[in-house]
Amino acid sequence: MPGSLVRVVGELDMGDISRRQAIKLGLATAMIGALPGALTGCDSTVSGTPVRSRAGEFRQPAVQSSTHGVLAVRLTAVPGEVDIGAARPATTYTYDGGLPGSTWLIRPGDIMRIELVNDLPALDHAAHATDLDRPHQWTTTNLHTHGMHVSPEGDGDDVFVTVEPGARHRYEIEVPAHHPGGLFWYHPHRHGGVTQQVRGGMAGMIVVRGAIDRVPEVRAAAELVMVIQGIELGDDFQLLAPIPDPSAAEAFFPRTQILYPINGVLNPTIHMYPGEVQRWRMLNAAEGKFLDLRLDGHDLHVLAWDGLTLAAPEPVPSVVLAGGNRMELLVRAGAPGTYQLMLSPRSSQHPDTPGLPSPVPAELVTRPIATVVVEGRGPEMALPGSLPVWDPPILPIAHRRQVAYSVQRGPGEEFLDFGVDGSSFDPAQRPYQVKLGTAEEWTVVNGVDPKYQEHAHAFHIHVNPFKVTRINGQVLEKPLWRDTFLFGGRSGDSFTFESNFVDFTGRYVDHCHVLSHEDLGMMEIVEVVQ
DSSP states (O other): OOSTTOEEEOOOOOOOOOHHHHHHHTOOOOSBSSOOGGGOOOOOOSSSOOOBOOTTBOOOOOEEEOBTTEEEEEEEEEEEEEBOSSSSOEEEEEETTBSSOOEEEEOTTOEEEEEEEEOSOOOOGGGSOOOTTSOOOTTOBOOEEETOOOOOSTTSSOTTEEEOTTOEEEEEEEOOTTOOOEEEEEEOOOTTTHHHHHHHTOOEEEEEOOGGGGSHHHHHSEEEEEEEOOEEEOTTSBOOOOOSSOOTTOOSSOOSEEEOOBTTBSSOEEEEOTTOEEEEEEEEOSSSOEEEEEETTBOEEEEEETTEEEEEEEEESOEEEOTTOEEEEEEEOOSSEEEEEEEEEEOSSSOSGGGOOSSOOGGGSOEEEEEEEEOSOOOOOOOOSOOOOOOOOOOOEEEEEEEEEEEEEOGGGOEEEEEETTBOOOTTSOOEEEETTEEEEEEEEEOOOSSOSOOOEEEEESSSOEEEEEETTEEEEEEEEESEEEEOSSTTOEEEEEEEEOSOOEEEEEEESSHHHHHTTOEEEEEEEO
16 A cells, blocks of 8 residues: 555554352353453463364353553464364464454553554465555455544554554554443454455454443343354365456455354354343444344344443344444343344345345355253343433534445446545545544435445444434434444435544544445545644
């Protein structure tokens, strides 16, 4: 990536639950720092040793916790062979040799000190294209703390950092004291290689403790972190290399199967007793698939979206998570029996069930991704009536903008690239500028794709979340706070949001979180200035 925004980095110098619940879940305590029991109890490691999970059992990711206000982490990007319960171990890209990466547990006001080490193999750059609207340098990496309200400047959450194979970089990210408590995550964000690394499995959860953890009914519930990934592999269960210049019969990111593990295990079993309430903390860490989820015979009581707490639990029969979305929910177990958490995967070209082709592509077939066994006895547990809602006031609107997420095609509808307002990503392009301490209203439009009239996108912007107020021009009775929003499905669809640009100056990006769209050009730079 040419241009002044790129920083090439070389070698550098070296919420608590009850004891009863901890015993019930078999939670271990030998973790890093003083950890809430709800997030312990993992049989994975963070030392680069491949994870060998016990087949079929639900397990939580390893936990790394802040101590005395500092989270100190070494995070290594490395190829690994990981047993997720498939026909054979998967050979793929990992953090620290396992799927997913460890969960980082922090609090508002903490500092995250992360040493990112790139042990991915070097590529022969002469043999691969380096066009910015094609896959390129996919073993070069960096780090993004998705959804975190933190600075993009200095050694903060700077997505223009470049960490070559064999190099490392140290991040120091200060978390504001007023940061919301909730669910966030980390993943690579080096343009050209994001898709390859995330579809391989490079992702991990960030839990920020806050007011939601002090709600009595939430605090009483066993806490299950669920990192749902879409691991894209070939016939031999290996991550296949991208094809920068594919033929008509090839794909930019080839695969013959997609596996959907939860915390690195296919279809794990979760145990509950009738009347028990559990807190499920879900992340869609797939590269681009939309996850339509439902639990047989049960409502899902939604507490928060994208780390931002609602005013009260909202019972729904199912949820749809775009890539990057996080959801907090409570599940109250019903009658004894065995139930399936069902997944109906959807793609950007097939975002809705009625629009699926026949026969349905194997990767979009509905399947169980977890089994819930309800048995035994225990005390009846309650759901909260209200929650500490996250709903800050919007500052006066200083500017209104319309922006289109567009697809560029040539003669014969040949794909050229994705873009924003008709232009594919270019780091040398003048950024869209916003003044610090103001609010703006944006309307994001699904630009016409002449080949696919249904082509959905997932809008994501870094640093500041946004409040969705209208969909297709219709005012929402209840606005939606998000940092990632699935929209479109039809050309011309739109949504409108308001956002406060506060606390931090600097350059960051908005882009489609169907990450192949981003790597193929659907991203722009936003600069917040004094």
